[in-house]
Amino acid sequence: MVxxxxxxxxxxxxxxxxTVSRGAIEPPxxxxxxxxxxxxxxxxxRDVLKGVNLTVRRGEVLALLGxxxxxxxxxxxxxxxxxxxxxxxxxxxxxDPDHGDExxxxxxxxxxxxxxxxxxxxxxxxxxHLGRYYAPYATADRPRPYDAxxxxxxxxxxxxxxxxxxTLSGGQRRRLxxxxxxxxxxxxxxxxxxxxxxxxxxxxxxxxxVHRLSDLEETTILLTTHDLDEAExxxxxxxxxxxxxxxxxxxxxxxxxxxxxxxxxRYSRDGESFVHATEDATAYVRRLxxxxxxxxxxxxxxxxxxxxxxxxxxxxxxxxxxTGLRTxxxxxxx
Amino acid sequence: xxxxxxxxxxxxxxxxxxFRQSVANAQDVWGAIFPPAVSLVVMYLLRDNTVPGxxxxxxxxxxxxxxxxxxxxxGLMGLAVTLTMDREDGTLLRAKATPNGMxxxxxxxxxxxxxxxxxxxxxxxxxxxxxxxGMELGRVTTWATLVWVLVLGLFAxxxxxxxxxxxxxSAQSMSFTTLPLMGLVAVSGIFYPINGYxxxxxxxxxxxxxxxxxLGLRSALLPDQLAAAELTESWRHLETVLVLGVWAxxxxxxxxxxxxxxxxxxxxxxxAARREKALQRxx
Numbered sequence: 001m002v003x004x005x006x007x008x009x010x011x012x013x014x015x016x017x018x019t020v021s022r023g024a025i026e027p028p029x030x031x032x033x034x035x036x037x038x039x040x041x042x043x044x045x046r047d048v049l050k051g052v053n054l055t056v057r058r059g060e061v062l063a064l065l066g067x068x069x070x071x072x073x074x075x076x077x078x079x080x081x082x083x084x085x086x087x088x089x090x091x092x093x094x095x096d097p098d099h100g101d102e103x104x105x106x107x108x109x110x111x112x113x114x115x116x117x118x119x120x121x122x123x124x125x126x127x128x129h130l131g132r133y134y135a136p137y138a139t140a141d142r143p144r145p146y147d148a149x150x151x152x153x154x155x156x157x158x159x160x161x162x163x164x165x166x167t168l169s170g171g172q173r174r175r176l177x178x179x180x181x182x183x184x185x186x187x188x189x190x191x192x193x194x195x196x197x198x199x200x201x202x203x204x205x206x207x208x209x210v211h212r213l214s215d216l217e218e219t220t221i222l223l224t225t226h227d228l229d230e231a232e233x234x235x236x237x238x239x240x241x242x243x244x245x246x247x248x249x250x251x252x253x254x255x256x257x258x259x260x261x262x263x264x265x266r267y268s269r270d271g272e273s274f275v276h277a278t279e280d281a282t283a284y285v286r287r288l289x290x291x292x293x294x295x296x297x298x299x300x301x302x303x304x305x306x307x308x309x310x311x312x313x314x315x316x317x318x319x320x321x322x323t324g325l326r327t328x329x330x331x332x333x334x
Numbered sequence: 335x336x337x338x339x340x341x342x343x344x345x346x347x348x349x350x351x352x353f354r355q356s357v358a359n360a361q362d363v364w365g366a367i368f369p370p371a372v373s374l375v376v377m378y379l380l381r382d383n384t385v386p387g388x389x390x391x392x393x394x395x396x397x398x399x400x401x402x403x404x405x406x407x408x409g410l411m412g413l414a415v416t417l418t419m420d421r422e423d424g425t426l427l428r429a430k431a432t433p434n435g436m437x438x439x440x441x442x443x444x445x446x447x448x449x450x451x452x453x454x455x456x457x458x459x460x461x462x463x464x465x466x467x468g469m470e471l472g473r474v475t476t477w478a479t480l481v482w483v484l485v486l487g488l489f490a491x492x493x494x495x496x497x498x499x500x501x502x503x504s505a506q507s508m509s510f511t512t513l514p515l516m517g518l519v520a521v522s523g524i525f526y527p528i529n530g531y532x533x534x535x536x537x538x539x540x541x542x543x544x545x546x547x548x549l550g551l552r553s554a555l556l557p558d559q560l561a562a563a564e565l566t567e568s569w570r571h572l573e574t575v576l577v578l579g580v581w582a583x584x585x586x587x588x589x590x591x592x593x594x595x596x597x598x599x600x601x602x603x604x605x606a607a608r609r610e611k612a613l614q615r616x617x
Contacts, residue, residue: 073603082430082601102337106433112602114609117425120355129351132344133432136337180428192602 032091033058033188033220034079039088041074041244048074050244052088058187061214061221063235065228067314070241072224073113076190079222080110093188106137106144109186109219113193115177119166123157123176124148126165127183134184145183154212155179156205171202178206182213189213191223195230203230210234228306240310242317248309255309268298341434345441352446357453366412366454370404373525374458378465385527385563392526394466395560398551399524401455401462402487406544409451409488410495411515413443417499418508421596422612424605430597440496440593447495448488455484459555469555476554483550483574490543490578493585500589500596504608518542527563536565543581546574 034056041049048071056062064072077083078090081097090097095104118126131145138144146154152161155175160168168176174196181189191210195203207230213219225231231238232252240248240255248255263281267274269292278284281301288296335343356362377400381393420426420439429439463469470476502508521535522528522544528536539545552560553569561569 077601077603080431080601082427102433105431108431110431112424112427112431112605114602114606115424115428116609117420117423117428119423120359121351125351129344129347130428130432130435132347133337133341133434133438136335136340137433184433 031058032056033060033093034222035089035091036075036079037089039075039078039090040086041071041078041083042086048244049085049088052241052244052246054239054246054249056220056222058220059214059218061210061223061234061236063231063238064222064224064241065226065231065238065310066241071244072241073192075241076192076222076224080108080190081105103137106134106184107187109181109184109189111177111181111189111191111194113196115180116173119164121165122162123165123168124152124161126176127151127179130180131183137184142185142187144185146185148183151179151183154182154209156202171198174198175202175206178209182219185217186219188220188222191221193225194223195225195227207233228310232306238306240313242314247313247317252306253303256303256306264302266298266300266302267296269295273298337434338437341438342441345438346445348438348442349445349449352442353449353453356446356450362450366404366408366450367457369407370400370454370458373400373403374462374465377525381466385560386530388560388563390557390560390563391466391468394468395527395552395556395563396525397459397462397466397469398555399522399548401458401555402522402544402548402551403519403524404454404458405451405484405487405547406491406515406519408454409447410491410498411512412450413447413492413495414499414502414511415505415508416443416447417496418502418505421600422504422605422608426597427600427602427605430600436593436597443496444492447492451488452484468557470557471555479550479554483547483554486575486578486582487543487547487550490581490585491547493582493589494543496589497585497592500592504612518544522548524548529563529565540565540577543578546577550574550578 032055034054036052036054039049039052039054040047052071052075064075066072074083078085079092079097081092081100084098092100093104093107095101121129127146128148131148131151134144145151149158149161152158155178157172157175157179160172165173165176174194178191178194181191195206198206210221210223211234214221221234223231223234235252237250238248238252238255239246263278265276265278265281265284265288267288276284281303285299285301288299356366374397377393377396380396381391383392384390385392385395417426426436426439429435432438463471498508498511502511521531522539522542523531524544528539528545531539549564549570552564553571553574558569561567564570
């Protein structure tokens with residue numbers, strides 16, 4: 001579990017304290033789908049990434065969170081091989097993305113933010129066409145590509161299979177983007193804000209699809225999102241990026257526990273309402289019942305939500321930047 | 335089969351689908367037919383004028399030139415415009431994200447543009463043959479010459495379209511190339527034989543492929559005695575092959591380099607940025 005917020009003026013390199021208490025960061029090995037060390041990106045005189053270290057295990061679902069301009073899209077584009085980094089070591093499926101060949105590319109699935117291509121094509125026709133390129137890269141345990149009808153039904157577009165892409169609604173279009181991303185049965189899937197514009201049902205179906213890909217196909221998934229609820233539901237692990245650095249790394253529960261520390265217990269006793277903040281809600285509630293028994297009502301235990309964590313970290317980062325003070329949130333081990 | 339062969343096959347598939355889409359799209363069809371239709375009407379009105387030095391109608395003499403102009407507009411310009419549009423909407427980035435996708439994409443584009451060019455040529459040629467007499471459509475040599483001139487002409491001009499489409503970042507800025515291109519069409523003797531032009535202008539015309547494409551089509555479609563109206567009073571097939579061939583070779587050497595450079599710069603954020611710009615542009 002790494003949890004830190006460092007301001008922009010800290011000396012580079014040492015600016016990211018590694019306070020590892022659990023196995024979130026592992027040495028890069030054959031198991032790693034992605035390994036990044038000291039990744040830096042500079043546009044002109046502006047540093048967008050200031051030394052990012054990250055390892056994503058094979059089969060892991062990782063959510064990358066962060067405010068706009070934090071460097072999420074830049075990071076993903078570097079991993080996809082669409083952007084050359086300024087410095088640092090990067091391996092994606094064992095290959096440097098700057099020198100990735102077509103066989104390497106065939107193992108990636110990419111869903112970007114703003115596709116609106118192929119408007120005149122029909123849904124099934126496009127998936128069938130794009131799938132063809134992957135056929136030479138099929139392996140015994142990974143038949144490629146998906147059958148077009150199968151992938152159409154996987155994303156719930158069977159009824160729209162023969163419609164023109166340009167006539168799809170925003171949510172349907174997004175599902176097609178996901179279908180295109182997975183048609184080659186990727187080992188590693190990049191999803192850049194995949195559910196923007198989805199209605200709740202489509203979102204739920206998409207979440208089921210992600211679980212399916214991760215559980216049955218052992219697809220490693222790296223997704224960015226602004227929807228914290230979604231990150232919590234989908235991701236095994238959440239990484240927060242702010243100001244070009246990773247400021248938090250852990251599961252949703254870990255982050256919540258360690259940033260906010262305390263849970264809030266609300267209850268009523270004899271018609272009167274109480275609120276109590278505690279680090280160990282379970283013990284507190286046990287004592288509460290031992291002491292008052294049936295007199296306790298309306299019990300509610302609220303852990304800090306991921307949103308609280310997110311806001312706390314972003315505020316922390318921004319205030320650090322404003323004052324130029326280096327702030328480090330060390331973990332509050334529980 | 336190698337992965338490249340598979341991608342080439344997919345490219346042919348793409349070309350066929352996109353050709354079908356163009357033919358089924360009223361706007362595309364209209365765009366391909368409108369310019370030559372206007373030119374044909376003008377030439378029909380001028381049909382009583384004769385080619386200087388002969389008694390052949392200026393109208394029918396101009397038809398092959400109009401076909402050549404149309405081939406350049408639908409082929410070269412059409413390819414350039416679709417390339418910039420495909421960059422704007424993310425089609426090219428999609429190709430880049432697919433293994434060997436750029437190879438398939440370009441194969442498909444070239445095939446579909448070439449097919450649209452040939453189709454629009456036939457659509458114009460048939461009514462023109464009825465409107466203007468004096469074209470030799472019954473000879474075998476007519477069609478043989480038509481085929482090799484067209485194929486060589488497309489090889490010479492399509493790479494130029496690919497280069498233009500790579501250099502300009504939006505369909506909007508592409509329109510700056512229309513004026514010089516129309517100027518080139520004007521000096522290339524599409525509507526009027528270039529014999530009457532000053533010699534330096536004749537030289538300029540003969541450097542570019544449009545003149546030779548038009549000359550080749552005239553040699554295919556017009557009676558042989560009309561060669562008398564050309565420079566050096568011949569169809570100059572050898573020179574046509576040489577000039578168009580040089581353009582084709584140069585194009586196939588330069589275009590992949592320019593295309594690769596352009597494709598390297600494509601990323602999700604560059605597509606998003608262009609879209610942002612396109613949305614902000616006053617219509």
